[in-house]
Amino acid sequence: MTEPSREDCLTRDAADPLAHHRAQFDLPDGTIYLDGNSLGVLPKSVPERIERVIRQEWGRDLIRSWNTADWYTLPARVGGKIARLIGARAHEVVAADSTSVNLFKLLTAAVRLRPGRRVILSESGNFPTDLYVSQGVSGLFDGIELRTADKADIAGAIDDDVAVVSLTHVDFRSGQMHDMATVTEAAHEAGALMLWDLAHSAGALPVDLNGCGADLAVGCGYKYLNGGPGAPAFLYVAEALQAAIDQPLSGWMGHSDPFAFVTDYAPADGIRRNLCGTPPVLAMAALDAALDVWDRVDLQALRDKSVAMCDVFIQLVERRCDGLGLTLASPRDSEMRGSQVSFRHAEGYAVMQALIDRGVIGDFRSPDLLRFGFTPLYLRYVDVWDAVDILTDILSTGSWNQDAYKRRAAVT
Ligand SMILES: Cc1ncc(COP(=O)(O)O)c(C=O)c1O
Structure with missing residues (x-):
């Protein structure tokens, strides 16, 4: 099975029954937010x-x-x-x-x-x-x-x-x-x-x-x-x-x-x-x-989209980043998995800082986990594709390998 193309992801977004919920959130431009499992984004109704x-x-x-x-x-x-x-x-x-x-x-x-x-x-x-x-x-x-x-x-x-x-x-x-x-x-x-x-x-x-x-x-x-x-x-x-x-x-x-x-x-x-x-x-x-x-979110539709996005993410990362030092640290079987996916990388901290610098926000969990959360109400399939594209670039060029990305902040 070939991995989904960016076009495929756009097609899935167009048919997504939850897509309209995204408009209720205040998402910063240029950011792909894969950290709603740490701090969810701001709903527009809150301010x-x-x-x-x-x-x-x-x-x-x-x-x-x-x-x-x-x-x-x-x-x-x-x-x-x-x-x-x-x-x-x-x-x-x-x-x-x-x-x-x-x-x-x-x-x-x-x-x-x-x-x-x-x-x-x-x-x-x-x-x-x-x-x-x-x-x-x-x-x-x-x-x-x-x-x-x-x-x-x-x-x-x-x-x-x-x-x-x-x-x-x-x-x-x-x-x-x-x-x-x-x-x-x-x-x-x-x-x-x-x-x-x-x-x-x-x-x-x-x-x-x-x-x-x-x-x-x-x-x-x-x-x-x-x-x-x-x-x-x-x-x-x-x-x-x-x-x-x-x-x-x-x-x-x-x-x-x-x-x-x-x-x-x-x-x-x-x-x-x-x-x-x-x-x-x-x-x-x-x-x-x-x-x-x-209020009106169908929780089964939420779960279906979460599973699909995590599956697409795993499939794309494993195909496109093959040989670049990542190992899946989450269950492959979606029935045993929540709404997040983690990969191990020996330099996971620096890789995550490089991703964040490019607008893809996930988090790092010691000692070596890159952790990505998938929030079906405001994420699109195309975000998943773009995030993996940036990850592939960071790993294949080695752009993560800089002192600035290795300096640990208090909160990871
Ligand atoms: C499983 C689990 N329990 C509890 C907490 C945090 O608890 P508290 O609200 O007291 O900070 C976290 C925070 O990430 C968590 O992941």
């Missing part, structure tokens, strides 16, 4: 909304806006919009804090829900914050430990010592995806709870938390959900567990009656008990506006 929140709601209406502009219910309303994207019901999701803080709340609650069990089970290659927070939670309880296993060995490591299995659905390095239904079932068979980190899943592909019977989940607002740098994260608690959740950050926003100002903590019913303090209204409003782009 207008933030301007209104700052000038009118804050500037003019001041404290009244907690009621008149409904600031108070933003965490639940934003959570409700995310729910559809992750296969949950609106009352099972709330936007709050960072992913790390939400992990802390839910992992602690999970350990408390399984007294007598002494293990938080995770994956050795999990995103570091997931491991660090698990270590922190373990340190708070006598006899609780974090146990890790390799991805392939997770199912075998679930036994009746395990209180909670905590995994990232789509691997941040390779994009490899766990089978959510199978792993959740294995956790439940052993009597453990199942927590999923959806940082690389929400807005990247359809997720079915309810269908899989998942207990708990967390995820980011700033990647595929386009909520902006440091956007609030979200958490999910299955309805059946909500009344039993005893999370440790028992702040006033999770109280059953915050404005009664009573001395003793009494958790709210439902998902709201998982809140802690005052929500960051500007950031919540940005995420709220950004989520409107998802």
Whole structure:
């Protein structure tokens, strides 16, 4: 099979049922953005909304806006919009804090829900914050430990010592995806709870938390959900567990009656008990506006285009950059892959800086990964073709081989 030509890519774009969504985003000229899995691009509706929140709601209406502009219910309303994207019901999701803080709340609650069990089970290659927070939670309880296993060995490591299995659905390095239904079932068979980190899943592909019977989940607002740098994260608690959740950050926003100002903590019913303090209204409003782009998005069409773009990318890179030092580090089988593709290169950092200099933005993950994210709402097939064309040029001319490209910045 020959690789697709630029013309083929333009033809696919012309027939793309998601193509019209691109107009909702503010994309810089001359940039091919393959990093929406780190920081999604700016939806055009966000600046207008933030301007209104700052000038009118804050500037003019001041404290009244907690009621008149409904600031108070933003965490639940934003959570409700995310729910559809992750296969949950609106009352099972709330936007709050960072992913790390939400992990802390839910992992602690999970350990408390399984007294007598002494293990938080995770994956050795999990995103570091997931491991660090698990270590922190373990340190708070006598006899609780974090146990890790390799991805392939997770199912075998679930036994009746395990209180909670905590995994990232789509691997941040390779994009490899766990089978959510199978792993959740294995956790439940052993009597453990199942927590999923959806940082690389929400807005990247359809997720079915309810269908899989998942207990708990967390995820980011700033990647595929386009909520902006440091956007609030979200958490999910299955309805059946909500009344039993005893999370440790028992702040006033999770109280059953915050404005009664009573001395003793009494958790709210439902998902709201998982809140802690005052929500960051500007950031919540940005995420709220950004989520409107998802209103009518068909998630199966999203997945189809994501798979097709990743397949085209892999095929083009392997054909055109053959012998130029790249090795695929993501599953070739699209069923096992999220919406990102990584290639190894011994000088991956410098190659990525050279790409960024030419307007193709991806990111580098130590020690040698070039990581490219594919966001079907605003990327075109022709972008994929052009990105590979530039990559081929950089590798075949060796233009990446410059000191300026080898100097590491603080954030890669
Ligand atoms: C899987 C995963 N979990 C969590 C995070 C980040 O968490 P936080 O929102 O606390 O920065 C990331 C960030 O890239 C991630 O990839």
